[in-house]
Amino acid sequence: MGRILWGIIVVLIVLWLLGIVLKIGGGFIHALLVIAGIIFVIQLVTGRRSL
Template sequence: MVNLIWTAIVILVIFWVLGFAINIGGNLIHLLLVLAVIGLIYNLLTGRRVL
């Protein structure tokens, strides 16, 4: 489950960067970034770490 969260975070950040590079999506790109940050914070707060 943790790997799935990290994968989603990475994908959302990549889409966010591509949105700035290609200049499409408008506010949707920022929404994706917010979702990625929320996922990151959730992952850090739950304290589950896989080494």
């Protein structure tokens, strides 16, 4: 599960950066990135670290 989360986070960061550079889909990608970040922080706080 941890590898999948890391993969999603990396893909979202790349898409977010492309959205900033190309000015497309920035709001949607930003929202997904924030959600992925919140999930990551929750996993760190609860101790579910399967990195």
